Amino acid sequence: MTDPAPTPDDKADAQWLAALAGQPDAQADDRLNRQAAALRQALQQRSRRLDEAVPAADAALWQQLQFRLRREGLLTQPPRWQRLPAWGLAATVALAVGLGLQLGVGQGGWFSGWFNGDSSADVLRSGPGLQLRVSQPEARLAELLAGLQVAGAQPTVSRPGGGRILLQVAASEAVLSYLASQRIEPARADGTITLLLVPLTDQP
């Protein structure tokens, strides 16, 4: 069966659509071409205006999605060492060796519990900021700094002593989203988030 012959209406449609796509038919009615050209221009302007509002499918959005997928059990949770960037891992190893030499292994020092398999998860304590009780503050710091950097933040770090690390960062959606992906839900004070990393051996 062959297609029916095109009607004048079909031809006008084809000419109008071609003109809309920027390829006007010189044989087409002038008014048809002018209307399609004006509409093409309006569509282009509208498209440019809307494109400016389109969010970027960037690392922050990807991180939010990963967080949701992990929460819903649709993505596997990588082991912690894989989440640590290479330079962070190197810093951790160097720190571990340094601390091991200083504190001694198997003498009731900081490392003894660690080598005995005490790999406690981070412990959260509330307060004016948020205390994060961790087994390896420097390693955790390196991990958090890498993530916050991806989120476009510029955190400040200070070390008040006793192995404690104070991390402050301006609260933004990307930062909160990243911290949420780390299961950290901090309080905000004047738009700033304060995290205190405290060694697990340090009693509150």
Add this chain to the structure above:
Amino acid sequence: MTDEDILAGVCQGGRQQDAAVKALYQAHAQAMLRFFVHQGVSAEDASDILQDTLVKIIRSAHGFRGTGSAQAWLWQVARNCLLDFHAARARWAGRELAVDAARWDSLADTTPAPLACAMDATVDACVASGLDAFAQQMPERAHALALQMEGLSIEAIGRQIGRSAAATKEYLSQCRKKIQPFVAHCIDLLSH
């Protein structure tokens, strides 16, 4: 990785699923965000709808039978999520409208009609105004016309709007007729 590979990877679970999810995001996230915003959704809502879409794709990837195009199937899920969003919005708007019905009636008497652009200085401004009103009432048709304006093939437009090539041709023809009440009078300004 093709869309078919992505869906197959998602179904396998584990590391392969993780890689497939990343490939899915890299291949389609930006285009879907653009699609949602061009349908009149805010940037923030577009991000939420994108998440819903990708979650739904991952959850129901095993439902893809491989009889049609995987890309068409992915866009079908995106369109469904957009419709769910609009339906939820409409329910809320309905509630708000019920509360504000009296105020709305009083506004309706004073608000100029969207097509009252006969006084616009130029044809371009008149057409732009008509297009905005059209897009507000028929965002899907405005999007289809935008894809045609971009010079996409009938098949490519069809994949985004979920229709066959023949049905897309017919749809675009209908779009031309539907937009006429919004812009036809603008051309009359040329003769003035």
